[in-house]
Amino acid sequence: MKVKINEDWLATILGFVLLILALINVVTPAWMKF
Amino acid sequence: MTTSVVKQEKTSGSTVVQFLVGLVIVVALAFLSRWLKNQVYGIKDLFGLGIPGKVLEYPLWAALLGLIANPILKALKLHSFAKPGFRTELFLKIGLVLLGAGISFKVIVTAAGGAIIQGIIMVAAVYFFSWWLGGKFGLPDTLRAVMSTAISICGVSAAIAAAGSVMAKKEEITYVTALVIITALPLMVIAPLLAGAMNMPEPVAGAWFGGNVDTTAAVVGAGTIYGETAQKIASIVKSTQNVLIGLVAFLLALYFTTVVEGKKEKPSASIIWQRFPKFVLGFIVTSLIFTFGWINKDQGSAIAGMKDWAFCLAFVCMGLELEVAGFKKMGWSPVIVYLIVTVFNTLLALGISWLIFGWLFPAAL
Numbered sequence: 091m092k093v094k095i096n097e098d099w100l101a102t103i104l105g106f107v108l109l110i111l112a113l114i115n116v117v118t119p120a121w122m123k124f
Numbered sequence: 125m126t127t128s129v130v131k132q133e134k135t136s137g138s139t140v141v142q143f144l145v146g147l148v149i150v151v152a153l154a155f156l157s158r159w160l161k162n163q164v165y166g167i168k169d170l171f172g173l174g175i176p177g178k179v180l181e182y183p184l185w186a187a188l189l190g191l192i193a194n195p196i197l198k199a200l201k202l203h204s205f206a207k208p209g210f211r212t213e214l215f216l217k218i219g220l221v222l223l224g225a226g227i228s229f230k231v232i233v234t235a236a237g238g239a240i241i242q243g244i245i246m247v248a249a250v251y252f253f254s255w256w257l258g259g260k261f262g263l264p265d266t267l268r269a270v271m272s273t274a275i276s277i278c279g280v281s282a283a284i285a286a287a288g289s290v291m292a293k294k295e296e297i298t299y300v301t302a303l304v305i306i307t308a309l310p311l312m313v314i315a316p317l318l319a320g321a322m323n324m325p326e327p328v329a330g331a332w333f334g335g336n337v338d339t340t341a342a343v344v345g346a347g348t349i350y351g352e353t354a355q356k357i358a359s360i361v362k363s364t365q366n367v368l369i370g371l372v373a374f375l376l377a378l379y380f381t382t383v384v385e386g387k388k389e390k391p392s393a394s395i396i397w398q399r400f401p402k403f404v405l406g407f408i409v410t411s412l413i414f415t416f417g418w419i420n421k422d423q424g425s426a427i428a429g430m431k432d433w434a435f436c437l438a439f440v441c442m443g444l445e446l447e448v449a450g451f452k453k454m455g456w457s458p459v460i461v462y463l464i465v466t467v468f469n470t471l472l473a474l475g476i477s478w479l480i481f482g483w484l485f486p487a488a489l
Binding site for chain 2: 096097098099100101102104105106108109112113115117118119121122123124
């Protein structure tokens with residue numbers, strides 16, 4: 091079965107994955123300093 | 125295994141490699157943008173022209189590096205190979221979802237009230253002015269529809285949505301996409317300078333960028349250059365306008381099938397949901413998480429950093445994705461129409477944003 095993910099949904103999912111990584115302190119401010 | 129399956133696997137395999145190569149190029153250019161920004165940020169007077177280094181924010185460097193790398197990659201015959209990794213919309217939307225995690229839901233509700241009124245006025249006025257002017261210049265209906273939607277709503281993604289509804293030609297989409305990026309990139313820099321010269325408060329400036337600059341990436345870029353509050357309001361106003369894509373796509377499909385093509389069957393209203401920008405839902409949910417107090421200061425800083433990286437990748441891609449090859453085929457009439465409508469859009473948005481965000485709904489941030 092071929093599953094096609096819309097780019098809008100993909101961006102939303104990836105955004106949440108990154109948010110969760112920050113919430114469980116896997117990503118720290120020092121790493122992401124811009 | 126059949127030959128076609130083998131071929132398909134090879135194709136998808138090579139697309140992954142192409143995506144990764146493109147991504148490496150984009151990330152390298154984003155690092156370079158950050159380095160350049162940090163080099164000039166502390167300088168008080170650049171080249172003795174009285175320009176402080178901090179006005180040269182990262183969107184400017186990122187878009188500029190993308191524009192410089194674009195012809196170099198084309199000359200090296202690497203551009204089309206690496207193109208699957210140049211994903212302006214993807215990186216931008218990830219950044220917008222993360223941006224929500226720094227905005228109180230109360231601010232979204234306050235700003236969205238004004239943004240809805242501004243969006244409806246701007247979209248309707250700019251769309252019909254562009255449609256009328258395009259007719260006067262003798263542009264084909266399909267090009268007028270794609271162009272009017274791009275200018276009035278949100279540039280590239282609106283152009284693609286409209287093209288699907290009116291069965292526009294591929295070269296018309298490419299052409300309008302190039303026009304959007306060519307006008308949005310200078311506006312991303314000029315609009316914050318003009319707003320500064322007019323001493324515009326940040327919420328008003330943000331609303332102006334959101335209503336005036338055509339593509340969402342450049343709106344966020346202009347807001348980032350002007351200030352943090354301007355970035356937030358610009359994103360809320362533009363996202364509200366983005367929500368109207370579905371409705372316009374449906375109305376266009378209805379008009380073209382029934383009036384232009386004279387068919388009896390009507391398009392399904394499900395197109396409104398299909399074209400709805402789902403990242404807006406993510407933006408609202410992350411804002412609620414922030415509003416409930418579930419994000420502490422350190423986590424907030426990490427999220428803000430990731431948001432800046434995602435936006436920086438989007439700005440690099442914007443420069444990399446510019447294609448001007450289709451211009452010669454279409455002639456200059458659409459360019460003239462586009463530029464006149466852009467001036468109209470800029471002036472109208474200036475008046476409306478002052479009225480709504482400076483007077484009716486001054487967003488309390």
